[in-house]
Amino acid sequence: MKKITIITGHYGSGKTNLAVNLAIRAHRQGKSVAVVDLDIVNPYFRTADFRNLFEDNSIKLIAPDFANTNLDIPSIQFDLEQLAKSEDCLIIDVGGDDAGAVALGRYAEALSTYGDDVDMFYVINQRRYLTATPDETISLMYEIENASRMKHTAIVNNTNLGNETTLEIVENSEEFASEISVRTGLPIAFTTFPEECAELTDIPDAYPIKIYVKPLWEI
Secondary structure: OOOEEEEEEOOOOOHHHHHHHHHHHHHHOOOOEEEEEEOOOOOOOOHHHHHHHHHHOOOEEEOOEOOOOOOOOOEOOOOHHHHHHHOOEEEEEEOOHHHHHHHHHOOHHHHHOOHHHEEEEEEEOOOOOOOOOHHHHHHHHHHHHHHHOOOOOEEEEOOOEOEOOOHHHHHOOHHHHHHHHHHHOOOEEEEEEEOOOHHHOOOOOEEEEOOOOOOHHHO
16 A cells, blocks of 8 residues: 555445545554545545544544534645655545545645655446446546546446445456456556455455445444
8 A cells, every 4th residue: 555545436436435444454554544534525424424433543534624514615724745744644535526526636736746655546336326337437537637637546446235235246347347447548456345255256456345334324
């Protein structure tokens, strides 16, 4: 895992759940970790919802002012550059689609100074509306890049149906992910699997994840 990991993707692709998993894993490897919640668009399923979990694991959480309140427009008041210098790992959870990526664009120049020590993952989920085809998914990826003024470095295949995800659902998405990889020239960093399925697949770079983000009716 590089010093800075930026996570983008469509609404509901599983960005936040991935960010939480990456943060917990980096902490367990003995690294100091900070998670920046740049989602100023979507009021649901945000990393800011996991403040207690992060505190229990000595993970810093930096969220926009007024996050998790009933105010409509959170503001960004933190020093991203200083966070990058002071922590072993900085994970940035970007709001969905190109609208959310505008906030990332504010830091594009500062982040570019870290060069190869930055990964910008594009999270894809074939089972989500509006990203069910390679054309839709690729088009959105370029919209995010234009809005953020940054380029993705890899794809994360995070195809899932929440708690209904099966081994077959994920494995059947590999052709979808491979086509996107070929057409964009981006490698597949890894494919996520529910923890109970990860050891059952032959897919290289299977990445086991725990489901932290749940629908409101399951909380």
